[in-house]
Amino acid sequence: GPKVLQIPSHQIIDMGQMVTLNCDPVSNHLYFYWYKQILGQQMEFLVNFYNGKVMEKSKLFKDQFSVERPDGSYFTLKIQPTALEDSAVYFCASSLALRENTLYFGAGTRLSVL
Amino acid sequence: GQQVQQSPASLVLQEGENAELQCNFSTSLNSMQWFYQRPEGSLVSLFYNPSGTKQSGRLTSTTVIKERRSSLHISSSQITDSGTYLCAMERNSNYQLIWGSGTKLIIKP
Numbered sequence: 001g002p003k004v005l006q007i008p009s010h011q012i013i014d015m016g017q018m019v020t021l022n023c024d025p026v027s028n029h030l031y032f033y034w035y036k037q038i039l040g041q042q043m044e045f046l047v048n049f050y051n052g053k054v055m056e057k058s059k060l061f062k063d064q065f066s067v068e069r070p071d072g073s074y075f076t077l078k079i080q081p082t083a084l085e086d087s088a089v090y091f092c093a094s095s096l097a098l099r100e101n102t103l104y105f106g107a108g109t110r111l112s113v114l
Numbered sequence: 115g116q117q118v119q120q121s122p123a124s125l126v127l128q129e130g131e132n133a134e135l136q137c138n139f140s141t142s143l144n145s146m147q148w149f150y151q152r153p154e155g156s157l158v159s160l161f162y163n164p165s166g167t168k169q170s171g172r173l174t175s176t177t178v179i180k181e182r183r184s185s186l187h188i189s190s191s192q193i194t195d196s197g198t199y200l201c202a203m204e205r206n207s208n209y210q211l212i213w214g215s216g217t218k219l220i221i222k223p
Contacts, residue, residue: 001159035211043200045210056209089155098209102147107156 002026006092006106007074014114018080021109023092025075032075033093033103034067036060043091049075050098079111087113117141118203120214127221133188135217137201144204146177146184151198151216160186160199191221 005024013019025032034046047057049067064083069075075094079086089108095101121136137146145164149157161168161175163184168175172191177184188195198218202211 042215043202043211043213045212048209058210091157102159102162103211104159105149105157107154110155 002029002104004092004094004104004106006090006109008109009107010110010112012112012114013082015084016081018078019082019111021077021079021090021092021111022074023076023094023106025092025094026096026104029094029096029104031095031098032067032069033095034077035091035093035105036088037091037108038088046077046090048098055098082111082113084113087111117212118201118214120199120201120217122217123215124218125220127191127219129191129193129221129223131191133186133191133195133219135186135188135199135201135219137184137186137203137214139182139184139203139212141203141205143179143182146175147202147204147211148175148184148186149200149202151200153197157200188219191219193221193223195219196221 007022032049035043037043045058047061048055066078089110091108092106093103095103117140119138147162148160163175163177165177165179172189174187198216200216201214
């Protein structure tokens, strides 16, 4: 089936540093998402993105977070600066349409902030 | 309170038994999706099921919007079915998926 690739699978950084998580979505998909899952807790929505713009974001999407997809390359989530509570698995997803459409998820990037 | 509740939280079965997983939601929704989360964390989409019944191999999903519930039935379970099953609701009001806490399924030989 369609695949979403996330790079890297695991990232360890010191608190205060910048980190960029990369996502290669399904090739013909138009909508992109980031979800966050802290170990042992529920998956939570962060942000969705379409046509170069953020459409919706949750309270978890702090000012230190930003997303972009320059020129159809990777869809990225940047955190600058990182905090201890940013440690989690970040899942990228993409879909063809916004409503009533299957989301395809990547395998996640485990971010450990020390 | 939680908008999406899954039950049971965990389920241990012998290989060959059937599994029934439930998802109840407290607000109006547009659709429901079921996912399988592998032990290492990756997610697999199982069903996009806004209403009615869908089947794929040994898996069957039934969503009844009026009763605000969705179920996932796994027949003749196999050891490789072990993992966490997540339901996620798409609300009418926005485009975010609201997730349940998951059912951890363990299939023993």
